[in-house]
Amino acid sequence: MSKMHISTMVNGQPEEALCEPHQSLLDVLRDEMGLTGTKEGCGTGDCGACTVQLDGRLVCSCLVLGAEADGKEVTTIEGIANPDGLHVVQQKFLEHAALQCGICTPGFIVAAKALLDKDPDPDETTIRYWLAGNLCRCTGYDKIIRAVQDAAAELAQSS
Amino acid sequence: MASTQSYGYTAPTSVDETLSILASSSSKGERTQILAGGTDVIVQMRSFDKEPRLLVDVKQLSETNEVNIGDDEIFIGAAVASGVLNENQELKSLLPGLLESADLIGSTQIQGRASIGGNLCNSSPAGDTIPALIADSAVCVIANSSGNREVAVEDFVTGVGTNCMTSEEFLLGLKLPRPSARTGDAYLRFIPRTEMDIAVAGAGVSVTFDGDGVCTKARVSIGAVAPTALLVAEAADALVGTTVDDAALRAAEAACSDAASPITDKRGTVEYRRKVVGVLCRRAGAIARDRALA
Numbered sequence: 001m002s003k004m005h006i007s008t009m010v011n012g013q014p015e016e017a018l019c020e021p022h023q024s025l026l027d028v029l030r031d032e033m034g035l036t037g038t039k040e041g042c043g044t045g046d047c048g049a050c051t052v053q054l055d056g057r058l059v060c061s062c063l064v065l066g067a068e069a070d071g072k073e074v075t076t077i078e079g080i081a082n083p084d085g086l087h088v089v090q091q092k093f094l095e096h097a098a099l100q101c102g103i104c105t106p107g108f109i110v111a112a113k114a115l116l117d118k119d120p121d122p123d124e125t126t127i128r129y130w131l132a133g134n135l136c137r138c139t140g141y142d143k144i145i146r147a148v149q150d151a152a153a154e155l156a157q158s159s
Numbered sequence: 160m161a162s163t164q165s166y167g168y169t170a171p172t173s174v175d176e177t178l179s180i181l182a183s184s185s186s187k188g189e190r191t192q193i194l195a196g197g198t199d200v201i202v203q204m205r206s207f208d209k210e211p212r213l214l215v216d217v218k219q220l221s222e223t224n225e226v227n228i229g230d231d232e233i234f235i236g237a238a239v240a241s242g243v244l245n246e247n248q249e250l251k252s253l254l255p256g257l258l259e260s261a262d263l264i265g266s267t268q269i270q271g272r273a274s275i276g277g278n279l280c281n282s283s284p285a286g287d288t289i290p291a292l293i294a295d296s297a298v299c300v301i302a303n304s305s306g307n308r309e310v311a312v313e314d315f316v317t318g319v320g321t322n323c324m325t326s327e328e329f330l331l332g333l334k335l336p337r338p339s340a341r342t343g344d345a346y347l348r349f350i351p352r353t354e355m356d357i358a359v360a361g362a363g364v365s366v367t368f369d370g371d372g373v374c375t376k377a378r379v380s381i382g383a384v385a386p387t388a389l390l391v392a393e394a395a396d397a398l399v400g401t402t403v404d405d406a407a408l409r410a411a412e413a414a415c416s417d418a419a420s421p422i423t424d425k426r427g428t429v430e431y432r433r434k435v436v437g438v439l440c441r442r443a444g445a446i447a448r449d450r451a452l453a
Binding site for chain 1: 166167168170194197198201202204205206211214216218240242265266267268269271272354355
């Protein structure tokens with residue numbers, strides 16, 4: 001079958017692409033749209049490095065077909081920062097040194113921001129379960145959890 | 160013919176259109192694959208089953224996305240993501256055991272896509288929602304060219320990874336009787352981690368009581384201890400006519416251990432699974448009872 005044409009809204013911008021019928025959304029984002037912030041870890045939905053939001057819901061973009069994103073809204077790591085600077089979740093990851101090699105970080109930040117959008121004051125258990133689908137082999141997770149807790153605290157103060 | 164087939168993707172918008180795509184591919188000897196959340200299908204496509212096929216995305220159909228809570232019946236569309244189901248508070252209060260079984264599968268990201276219908280169609284012996292569906296008397300609504308046909312969930316899965324649907328049929332959704340006020344359900348599984356693992360053993364229980372606190376109806380199903388999830392009538396019989404006290408639960412436990420025919424693999428031995436599945440039935444039975452009487 002020939003390539004398929006898809007029209008999506010990525011980070012608020014209309015994007016069009018040609019993709020193979022079985023090509024993943026992850027590969028379409030990276031290879032066809034040049035959005036390489038989203039990372040591939042396992043390719044089987046276990047590690048969460050490729051996490052994006054599809055119509056507002058967290059998904060592993062390796063387990064979504066590009067074709068399925070036609071007519072949908074996608075938010076990637078490139079859509080998290082504000083025009084005036086980093087999102088507070090990104091800032092707190094830096095301050096708490098919640099990353100080392102950085103491959104898992106885009107997925108963690110997209111997932112953590114989605115949590116805080118839904119639940120602005122999550123307890124530690126909630127954060128750990130919410131982020132259970134994001135694997136990090138460097139940090140041991142504690143710094144990531146503290147960064148998310150601190151981001152929640154700062155968002156609560158500024159609201 | 161299949162060797163010349165390349166990958167294709169189509170997202171029909173009606174049941175009739177879906178059925179005609181399936182029929183036309185079938186008549187040409189081409190392989191089709193129904194796609195709902197894709198959390199099993201896409202992984203399989205990338206690993207051990209790379210043969211090109213036509214992917215038929217059924218998420219554009221209104222029927223597969225429907226959740227309808229009626230006076231007598233509940234319908235859950237085959238493609239409704241478990242993350243969406245778990246935000247439905249009414250459904251959660253009516254069928255907490257079923258929703259917990261869906262909530263046990265995968266991460267937040269997986270639950271954004273994975274569906275109960277997909278878990279059932281994947282037909283793994285360890286699918287967590289299957290014993291919960293069987294306990295809740297769920298029936299599969301299968302679309303085919305002569306109208307819908309209905310098959311009880313316990314008769315749907317025919318073996319490891321196989322089910323009773325032909326390549327010209329697909330699952331529209333699941334129909335469950337609306338539980339009465341004195342009905343409760345529960346599903347428990349054992350995994351060696353705290354979450355995101357595949358069941359070593361699982362048990363789903365639904366019990367209904369009369370006004371005197373006597374159990375009038377029970378359904379018990381066990382998973383990951385046989386090629387398919389099993390409905391264990393002997394375990395249910397041990398509960399009916401009792402108050403689902405410890406003695407009755409111990410009898411149901413023994414019936415589940417007897418009914419199990421597990422294998423030994425990296426997750427557990429035959430002896431271990433046989434023991435644990437009984438314990439899970441006893442504990443799930445107590446939770447279902449407490450929910451029914453609450």
